[in-house]
Amino acid sequence: PAPEPSPTAAAAEGCSVDFEVGVAPPIKKYSGPVQVTYPFNTSGGVKFKLPEENETNNPMYRFFRDELGIEYVPKWVAASGDVAAQKMAAAMAAGDLPEMFTTSGEQYEILVENDTLADIKDIFERVATPLVKEKLQYPDGKQWIPLMRKGGLLGTAVAMIEANVEMVGYIRQDLLDKLNMPVPKTLEELDETVRKMHETKEIKYGVFCDKSGLHYLLSPVFGAFGVMPRVWLKSPDGKLEYGSINPGIKDALAWLRKWYADGLMDPEFYAKSRWDDLKMVADHGVHWGEWWWTRQAMTVEKEVPGVRWFMEMGAPKGPNGKYGRASAYSVGWNMVYLKGLAPEKIERALMHLNWEIENHANGLKYNSYGAMNWDELFLEGYDWEFTEDCEIRYADYNTGLMVRRVGYHYDNNAYPDFQLDRNKNVATWYAMDRSTLNKAQRMIASDFDARRRAAYQYLMDHKDEQIKDEWWGVPTERMVRLLPDLRVMEEQAFVGIVTGQRSLDAFDAFVKEWKQAGVIRSPRM
Structure with a gap:
């Protein structure tokens, strides 16, 4: 059936459509709702x-x-x-x-x-x-x-x-052009790039994050160390282990801690949301976001003079050549x-x-x-x-x-x-x-759709970056009872470490407390 007409929309004088409008009909028609x-x-x-x-x-x-x-x-x-x-x-x-x-x-x-x-x-x-x-x-x-x-x-x-909520990199192309620098491919190159961008004084900070969580918007930084928080990954013995207690997490937190201490992260990132003010991402040189964030990124380009994003930056390789992004929730x-x-x-x-x-x-x-x-x-x-x-x-x-x-x-x-x-x-x-x-x-088929489509295609063409949650089982009684509080503890520990409110060694105390709770491993599913 054709959708109901708009009650107030009137065609512009002399304009007409050259396409058919319609949606799928009901599979079964009922007499009333x-x-x-x-x-x-x-x-x-x-x-x-x-x-x-x-x-x-x-x-x-x-x-x-x-x-x-x-x-x-x-x-x-x-x-x-x-x-x-x-x-x-x-x-x-x-x-x-x-x-x-x-x-x-x-x-x-x-x-x-x-x-x-x-x-x-x-x-x-x-x-x-x-x-x-x-x-x-x-x-x-x-x-x-x-x-x-x-x-x-x-x-x-x-x-x-x-890949609906997997991260692709958005980087300020206008600043790359000004600095005559290429899109970074390693974590070291990314570090050098955001520091030089920051030195231009055209951005307040280097790398964006908000209260969505370090594990979400900054998952490629963890992937550079071959680890991923908040997911269950297979250990060498074939069992599943909670990713947030992997020792490599500490290395990633140390990297983020350095960025924060050097003024490359918003000091109050954990209390802000990009949805409250889209333009806040333009204060940063790099922002990881979903493929569909292209719509918001292009809105920022329109509202902030001079800003232009490159929207297909991949997950950077870390010190040992590792890389990855958190895969879509399984x-x-x-x-x-x-x-x-x-x-x-x-x-x-x-x-x-x-x-x-x-x-x-x-x-x-x-x-x-x-x-x-x-x-x-x-x-x-x-x-x-x-x-x-x-x-x-x-x-x-x-x-x-x-x-x-x-x-x-x-x-x-x-x-x-x-x-x-x-x-x-x-x-x-x-x-x-x-x-x-x-x-x-x-x-x-506008420029908006072209860039959006390209960002999504990047994710599809680079599935090698995916670090997938291997958990598909039924949660145990202990997991149901303890995981909500343990995840709050995790978020507080990680944010505290990155912002300097806790020492880097607080990660070891976090791991010890998590293991004492007994929610660290599960049988192969």
């Missing part, structure tokens, strides 16, 4: 076009309700991860959980132990389309292991696209349902999943431009608008973001290979004469 309570964890930043619009009154929400037959009722609305975590903790403590929600790790294990979750195996295998099972690698994909208990299935694996999220929930509600939710995968995988069957990253409805005045020369450009009211992370609407995380599939479509447009493309294709 069912209501399912769900946590609306939006992460903030959502823009609504009309005064009367909100999380439950917008074009995409109405599409879910009227076309897919499911009406998600907010259990709560949280505009940040911290607030969402607080809401979830309170709901678990009170025994007042949403009917459907995502969970993972120790929290998920507690729910399993308390017999809180519905076994959906029979419904899933009946309702999920062959395309869904293929794209989500069911049942053989490792991401399904935590969900398969006692012959049942306690939810669905929310798939992330491959287990990911689980979409689960409360035990006792009406089967019809579970079926409707799974039909939503069917639609999302069909719309992502086969978008070109229903429109002239293919699947969009945010699964937007591509409405004029919302997702796009005319320019003065009757071309089109992205508008400010993305219909997909209005229901981000509601139900199975998980942006471009529809299935692991989605971004590769999308890039193949867009790549064909780059090889064509632009005059033969329609307006939507020309907009999508």
Whole structure:
């Protein structure tokens, strides 16, 4: 079905479209919607076009309700991860959980132990389309292991696209040009480069980090020493060992500690967020970020005169030639349902999943431009608008973001290979004469998309950099009980060491305390 028209968008005088707009039809049409309570964890930043619009009154929400037959009722609305975590903790403590929600790790294990979750195996295998099972690698994909208990299935694996949160290097190309220096390939070269950049006085600091964590944004520095915090890696005897207690971590912390002491890191990095002010990254010479951060990096280029990023810097080689980046989270999220929930509600939710995968995988069957990253409805005045020369450009009211992370609407995380599939479509447009493309294709095949696509392709072409978490098992009772507090202890120890509040030898005390807790190794999985 064609999406509902924008109520206020009027075509620019004399302009017209030359492309077809549409989305996948419902797999099954219902006579009316069912209501399912769900946590609306939006992460903030959502823009609504009309005064009367909100999380439950917008074009995409109405599409879910009227076309897919499911009406998600907010259990709560949280505009940040911290607030969402607080809401979830309170709901678990009170025994007042949403009917459907995502969970993972120790929290998920507690729910399993308390017999809180519905076994959906029979419904899933009946309702999920062959395309869904293929794209989500069911049942053989490792991401399904935590969900398969006692012959049942306690939810669905929310798939992330491959390398979705792996780090690629962003470095100030304008400063490299000024200094006549190449993109650094080793940690020593990187150190020399950021120091010379810092000497120009055009940046405040050398290397960016924020409260996302040292283990996240600076994972390539740890990889330069052949180690990686927060992941489980195989030891020589074939068992898994927690990466944060590897002796090489101390070497990486020493390197970061030196950068911090020399003024190459923001003295309050641990209390700041790049999302609060995108321009703060321009105060640095180097910033590691996700491939999709190209959008934000290009925004910075527009807002800060002179800034220009090179967006494909690889993981630097360390003193012994080692290198690597933390690979995308392996287990990911689980979409689960409360035990006792009406089967019809579970079926409707799974039909939503069917639609999302069909719309992502086969978008070109229903429109002239293919699947969009945010699964937007591509409405004029919302997702796009005319320019003065009757071309089109992205508008400010993305219909997909209005229901981000509601139900199975998980942006471009529809299935692991989605971004590769999308890039193949867009790549064909780059090889064509632009005059033969329609307006939507020309907009999508913009410089923004080219640089974004190149950053992602770098990650795909350099999988040798990946240091993958080898843990795919069911957490032990001790892990469930102790890991949350131990990770807080780890973060405090690492930040304290880097900032000089603790000595470098405090790492040895941290390792000793961790080992005393007994959560250091697990059998081969």
